[in-house]
Amino acid sequence: MKAIPYGRQSIDQQDIDAVVSTLQADFLTQGPKVSEFEEKFAEYVGSKYAVAVNNATSGLHISVLALNLKKEDKVITTPITFAASANCIRYAGAEVWFADIDPNTYLLSLESVRELVESKPKGFFKGIIPVDFAGLPVSLEGFRELANKHDLWVIEDACHAPGGYFTDSKGVKQRCGNGNYADIGVFSFHPVKHIACGEGGMVTTNSETLYKKLSLLRSHGITKENMRENHGGWFYEMQELGFNYRLTDIQSALGISQLAKNDAGVIRRNEISKAYKKAFQNKAKFQDLPKGSYNAHHLFVIEVDDRKELYDYLREHNIFAQIHYIPVHKLPYYKEIGYGSLDLSNSENYYSKCISLPMYPALKEEEQKIVINKVLNFIDG
Numbered sequence: 238m239k240a241i242p243y244g245r246q247s248i249d250q251q252d253i254d255a256v257v258s259t260l261q262a263d264f265l266t267q268g269p270k271v272s273e274f275e276e277k278f279a280e281y282v283g284s285k286y287a288v289a290v291n292n293a294t295s296g297l298h299i300s301v302l303a304l305n306l307k308k309e310d311k312v313i314t315t316p317i318t319f320a321a322s323a324n325c326i327r328y329a330g331a332e333v334w335f336a337d338i339d340p341n342t343y344l345l346s347l348e349s350v351r352e353l354v355e356s357k358p359k360g361f362f363k364g365i366i367p368v369d370f371a372g373l374p375v376s377l378e379g380f381r382e383l384a385n386k387h388d389l390w391v392i393e394d395a396c397h398a399p400g401g402y403f404t405d406s407k408g409v410k411q412r413c414g415n416g417n418y419a420d421i422g423v424f425s426f427h428p429v430k431h432i433a434c435g436e437g438g439m440v441t442t443n444s445e446t447l448y449k450k451l452s453l454l455r456s457h458g459i460t461k462e463n464m465r466e467n468h469g470g471w472f473y474e475m476q477e478l479g480f481n482y483r484l485t486d487i488q489s490a491l492g493i494s495q496l497a498k499n500d501a502g503v504i505r506r507n508e509i510s511k512a513y514k515k516a517f518q519n520k521a522k523f524q525d526l527p528k529g530s531y532n533a534h535h536l537f538v539i540e541v542d543d544r545k546e547l548y549d550y551l552r553e554h555n556i557f558a559q560i561h562y563i564p565v566h567k568l569p570y571y572k573e574i575g576y577g578s579l580d581l582s583n584s585e586n587y588y589s590k591c592i593s594l595p596m597y598p599a600l601k602e603e604e605q606k607i608v609i610n611k612v613l614n615f616i617d618g
């Protein structure tokens with residue numbers, strides 16, 4: 238039997254043609270495809286601005302810098318995420334504070350963040366980075382209220398969730414990364430994510446000031462804007478210590494082509510989720526779906542008691558499930574800098590049981606049936 242991975246990209250002829258025609262065009266990087274991708278992505282999520290970057294890790298890095306994060310500042314995030322959501326805080330020399338997850342949605346718990354924020358004087362924390370884990374959008378309204386009260390910024394790590402939304406208290410659907418409740422949203426275009434660029438990312442915001450800072454930091458801190466008239470056509474200034482975190486036109490062409498198919502991909506992911514939920518109802522625990530939320534389903538996670546045995550059993554049958562995630566505070570780097578003994582029982586309990594089953598639009602119905610049968614065989618002994 239062909240191996241079934243937990244996630245993979247879908248590339249069709251249209252994607253290939255888009256890349257080939259960009260290879261034959263004048264610009265391989267810093268050309269028109271990058272701004273076209275930014276405009277289309279901003280329109281897709283409903284934000285005013287979007288800045289394309291070479292991956293989401295870079296996007297998170299320039300986001301914390303644009304928000305002025307400094308050495309020894311303190312920022313709260315979730316341990317149930319990929320390390321990059323926390324590492325960006327460390328890149329700025331700042332301190333990561335982990336708050337626990339909700340045991341049912343697996344998302345950073347607003348209550349545990351509130352408790353942490355309120356246990357310290359105002360000004361102690363600078364920001365919060367909630368993560369739309371597995372594709373389930375964080376209900377950002379409560380985080381915004383808390384943030385406003387305590388002068389905090391919010392970066393939505395939306396890497397798992399392009400196309401997802403939550404519904405706010407006014408009944409308005411709020412698409413992930415639209416910038417209405419978070420200051421900044423960050424997306425990843427790694428091949429296991431919804432939109433594959435090989436590597437790639439996008440940073441979204443509604444703030445013109447942040448947009449300008451993000452654009453500068455993405456490209457060496459250099460700008461040519463409004464300078465040529467006074468100084469000559471060659472003139473530029475380096476105004477800040479920035480980076481080369483640019484996305485190429487080749488990757489952007491692929492991203493534009495992939496973006497056009499994202500809604501269909503998310504619908505397919507939700508069909509897969511529905512079939513899993515039907516099969517595992519009363520057999521295994523899975524992520525809650527709060528009322529009014531639309532899960533973009535990067536992942537489909539179940540919780541089982543003998544998770545390692547299930548993981549090994551599926552591998553024996555060529556099904557490559559995955560574990561998302563080892564809690565970040567338990568990774569050796571974080572343990573060594575003092576986080577090892579943190580007590581985050583919901584996160585640790587979740588980690589002891591979680592396993593991500595295959596979830597990607599190209600997963601065939603027959604393949605999903607095989608996965609479901611194997612999991613049920615295992616659970617039913």
Ligand SMILES: Cc1ncc(COP(=O)(O)O)c(C=O)c1O
Pocket residue numbers: 292293294295318319321322368394396397424425426427437438
């Ligand atoms: C939640 C989350 N944040 C950030 C990242 C980093 O993304 P990238 O690989 O594009 O740097 C990932 C990637 O796996 C992720 O899952």
